[in-house]
Amino acid sequence: MMSDLNTLTIAEARDKLRAGEVTSAELTEACLAAIEGAGALNAFVHDTPEIARAQAAAADARIRAGDAPSMCGIPLGIKDLFCTKGVPSQAASAILAGFKPEYESTVSQQLWDAGAVMLGKLNMDEFAMGSSNETSTYGNAVNPWRRGNDDTPLTPGGSSGGSAAAVAADLCLAATGTDTGGSIRQPAAFTGITGIKPTYGRCSRWGIVAFASSLDQAGPMTKSVRDAAIMLEAMCGHDPKDSTSADIPVPNFEAALTGDIRGKKIGIPKEYRMEGMPAEIEKLWADGTAMLKDAGAEIVDISLPHTKYALPAYYVIAPAEASSNLARYDGVRYGHRAKLAAGDGITEMYEKTRAEGFGHEVQRRVMVGTYVLSAGFYDAYYNRARKVRTLIKKDFEDVFAAGVDAILTPATPSAAFGLGEMKDADPVQMYLNDVFTVTVNLAGLPGIAVPAGLDPQGLPLGLQLIGKPWEEGELLNTAYVLEQAAGFVSKPGKWW
Numbered sequence: 037m038m039s040d041l042n043t044l045t046i047a048e049a050r051d052k053l054r055a056g057e058v059t060s061a062e063l064t065e066a067c068l069a070a071i072e073g074a075g076a077l078n079a080f081v082h083d084t085p086e087i088a089r090a091q092a093a094a095a096d097a098r099i100r101a102g103d104a105p106s107m108c109g110i111p112l113g114i115k116d117l118f119c120t121k122g123v124p125s126q127a128a129s130a131i132l133a134g135f136k137p138e139y140e141s142t143v144s145q146q147l148w149d150a151g152a153v154m155l156g157k158l159n160m161d162e163f164a165m166g167s168s169n170e171t172s173t174y175g176n177a178v179n180p181w182r183r184g185n186d187d188t189p190l191t192p193g194g195s196s197g198g199s200a201a202a203v204a205a206d207l208c209l210a211a212t213g214t215d216t217g218g219s220i221r222q223p224a225a226f227t228g229i230t231g232i233k234p235t236y237g238r239c240s241r242w243g244i245v246a247f248a249s250s251l252d253q254a255g256p257m258t259k260s261v262r263d264a265a266i267m268l269e270a271m272c273g274h275d276p277k278d279s280t281s282a283d284i285p286v287p288n289f290e291a292a293l294t295g296d297i298r299g300k301k302i303g304i305p306k307e308y309r310m311e312g313m314p315a316e317i318e319k320l321w322a323d324g325t326a327m328l329k330d331a332g333a334e335i336v337d338i339s340l341p342h343t344k345y346a347l348p349a350y351y352v353i354a355p356a357e358a359s360s361n362l363a364r365y366d367g368v369r370y371g372h373r374a375k376l377a378a379g380d381g382i383t384e385m386y387e388k389t390r391a392e393g394f395g396h397e398v399q400r401r402v403m404v405g406t407y408v409l410s411a412g413f414y415d416a417y418y419n420r421a422r423k424v425r426t427l428i429k430k431d432f433e434d435v436f437a438a439g440v441d442a443i444l445t446p447a448t449p450s451a452a453f454g455l456g457e458m459k460d461a462d463p464v465q466m467y468l469n470d471v472f473t474v475t476v477n478l479a480g481l482p483g484i485a486v487p488a489g490l491d492p493q494g495l496p497l498g499l500q501l502i503g504k505p506w507e508e509g510e511l512l513n514t515a516y517v518l519e520q521a522a523g524f525v526s527k528p529g530k531w532w
């Protein structure tokens with residue numbers, strides 16, 4: 037058996053599987069062994085080796101029979117936010133302790149139908165609320181990257197931190213993530229991997245635990261842009277069970293990777309040049325711009341004037357929707373119910389259950405959300421935020437209407453930070469991580485993070501490309517050009 041099969045990309049593994057050079061069973065065992073040796077990363081929170089071995093055997097039979105879709109036999113990790121039938125699906129929350137869904141999310145079902153293999157469930161921020169994975173009931177996942185020889189543990193980002201850590205550390209070939217305000221792109225950037233949030237409506241949200249329904253989207257987290265194209269195609273498509281899922285044909289995204297972006301217009305938005313932006317982020321952005329220019333793209337300065345209102349609008353709209361979505365966790369239907377004292381009634385049951393079951397960040401969002409939706413404040417906060425959202429969307433529409441094909445920005449305002457460094461600080465500090473990513477969710481656009489360089493301490497940095505709605509193929513192709521030009525091949529040194 038070849039060694040290090042877990043380090044393969046999806047595309048490499050697919051070609052070897054089809055050529056009969058490896059089996060899915062071998063790939064799966066390599067990943068299971070890698071997971072077993074990576075407890076220190078706390079990336080996988082429920083392993084499913086029996087399911088993995090059975091799916092791998094079925095995939096091998098399919099491949100032998102000549103029926104090998106691209107994802108067939110590929111071992112994956114699944115974010116704990118996806119409901120997986122009979123397998124704990126807790127959204128990293130104590131309130132869903134013991135919850136094993138009776139059904140499978142549409143996205144994960146599509147992956148299994150395509151022959152992919154489930155290795156287990158991945159750590160995340162509780163209900164996807166956070167940017168460091170520190171709000172998880174399982175404790176945080178750890179970034180496999182370190183600053184030089186400094187062994188300070190770093191965050192893998194959030195909320196899809198377990199997915200990012202697992203892919204970066206080669207515990208799986210790829211993973212699913214979800215992105216409400218940056219949860220795929222920020223952890224991808226922090227761990228040197230690729231993550232795409234497709235257009236809102238591309239992937240079905242059915243069976244994915246809801247956080248903020250008008251913003252949530254699923255997407256792949258992978259070791260390359262090609263892998264993102266392959267896996268995204270298997271994840272998206274119309275689903276009548278989700279009314280927001282779009283009935284739009286799914287193209288062959290891999291075929292879009294021509295590497296030719298000559299004549300494409302790339303916009304550089306001046307509002308993303310924040311005051312006090314670290315020099316390494318400035319440099320990364322300038323380098324990325326030069327790479328696209330060298331590849332034949334036309335670089336244009338653009339303005340997205342309402343950008344500065346995006347973060348406040350997001351942190352009104354997302355909590356508002358969360359407070360409504362999370363009302364269902366009441367101690368009655370599933371998950372945790374608090375022990376009651378004699379004389380406690382239903383109100384005490386709700387109060388105690390929710391106080392015990394939800395972590396602090398989730399409680400904060402439920403309170404903020406309830407406040408901004410309350411009768412006296414609805415117009416001042418929620419309605420105003422919705423109007424701002426419309427303006428942000430229009431900023432992008434205007435730029436695309438003027439001929440811009442894609443927009444280049446940094447993915448995050450910094451490299452990965454130390455665990456614990458921001459946790460107890462002002463929550464707004466944590467929210468600032470999302471400053472470059474939330475606009476994309478508010479406007480419903482596709483956005484991709486591509487690793488493009490290292491900071492002076494050797495940590496990965498990512499660039500973000502934002503595309504036109506439903507043009508993921510074009511976006512992936514531009515990202516592919518950036519990836520090839522940046523030539524990011526670094527891997528974290530193994531310490532775990």
Ligand SMILES: NC(=O)C[C@H](N)C(=O)O
Nearest residue numbers: 164165166216217218219
């Ligand atoms: N879910 C996300 O996209 C993460 C974002 N940082 C949030 O806390 O809302």
